């Protein structure tokens with residue numbers, strides 16, 4: 021009905037492409053000297069393709085096909101023997117093709133949505149890209165070559181993007197239309213819409229399949245973090261604007277060792293002055309996150325060369341910057357309350373945390389930063405002599421007094437507290453970590469990557485696991501040569517131009533190796549025994565670089581020129 025109405029209002033907004041069935045009803049206006057309006061099955065708006073059933077099959081098909089065409093054109097830039105390097109191909113795919121393929125995926129990708137057809141199209145597109153990057157055969161198992169190319173499976177990638185996308189609704193301003201559709205606790209004081217989640221009965225909510233329901237679930241798990249229109253951040257009220265001469269941050273001009281050394285010398289002088297001069301106090305703050313997600317934040321308050329207070333706090337499920345910010349909060353707040361204190365020097369190893377206090381942008385640390393900014397404002401307003409100076413002291417400098425706090429944080433036993441809500445950034449990190457973990461677990465136990473898939477180790481003798489971070493686990497070692505990458509992929513998957521593999525398709529063809537030592541030319545024979553290849557670099561372990569050296573030393577191994 022909506023499509024039909026739109027066609028009457030704006031016939032040009034419909035595209036002529038799309039499936040022919042089922043037809044929409046046409047409207048005959050010949051009786052009033054008008055045309056016969058025949059609606060098209062697909063409506064295009066802002067690059068989104070709407071169909072009558074809102075399946076978005078055509079939308080996914082359109083962008084997947086567009087990307088397949090782009091991939092075909094990109095083959096001009098490089099193939100399996102020359103042109104741009106595999107690592108550049110991967111970068112090109114991730115930055116220029118994937119965002120186009122997934123444009124508007126939020127329309128059709130949500131829990132319990134029928135997504136099989138759309139995923140299949142995108143999977144086909146990614147398969148083509150993987151073959152281009154690795155130079156593998158069409159028949160090579162997708163799961164294995166995706167891992168070699170450092171590309172996360174398309175379904176997992178969508179899950180990750182979708183999880184992060186839902187969390188972003190926590191940052192929208194109160195006037196945003198979506199708030200009125202959410203539960204009352206997330207509505208930010210917006211009156212509920214008649215179709216909002218809060219208007220539905222529990223039974224209706226259980227039956228509902230909608231992204232709004234998923235957003236509600238995600239927002240219920242995180243702490244309220246964003247305050248886009250907080251009065252402390254409004255122009256004219258910001259601390260850095262009102263007290264710009266009395267609050268400052270000091271950090272080295274560059275990360276070079278010389279600049280850092282000079283900066284630490286200045287820090288030493290400043291700290292000594294703060295302990296000798298009257299009305300001065302120094303605070304050293306540090307925070308850390310343990311593997312069980314327990315965060316410890318600690319601070320030392322120095323007065324007259326003595327630590328007069330050592331506040332410490334433990335919490336859960338926040339990021340390391342949040343921990344640093346919390347350490348500054350618990351150190352600075354009691355320091356500002358000390359009688360006759362006018363000048364405070366606060367020393368931290370996080371520039372980012374300092375920026376979150378001094379900058380006035382909307383950010384995910386506002387729930388910690390805003391109470392601190394309010395306290396700083398009160399302190400600076402109390403007396404015209406009052407000043408606060410932030411000093412950066414990186415942990416690698418091992419400045420003795422900062423190291424004391426650092427050691428205290430590391431030595432503190434981390435006891436998980438009661439289950440609590442996650443911070444916004446912690447939740448986002450968890451979304452990514454969970455997807456990566458699921459991929460690694462399914463890859464290690466999966467049969468789809470083929471039984472022949474070789475497991476390698478890194479230099480520290482850890483089995484390589486698939487990842488999309490820093491180009492993946494395999495590609496950084498092999499991605500600097502097209503030929504090497506192709507032959508390595510052939511070797512790893514077992515889908516290589518050797519008689520062991522060719523037998524699958526040509527059972528009557530000769531199978532012996534040109535060296536005449538074995539009846540069947542196998543992968544193990546080529547790597548470990550064959551006289552056709554140089555002996556000097558034969559791998560003696562399962563470290564990936566040993567095999568890379570062997571392939572680099574024998575350009576004919578696992579290539580079509582292997583005799």
Ligand SMILES: [Zn+2]
Nearest residue numbers: 533535550551
């Ligand atoms: Zn041989």
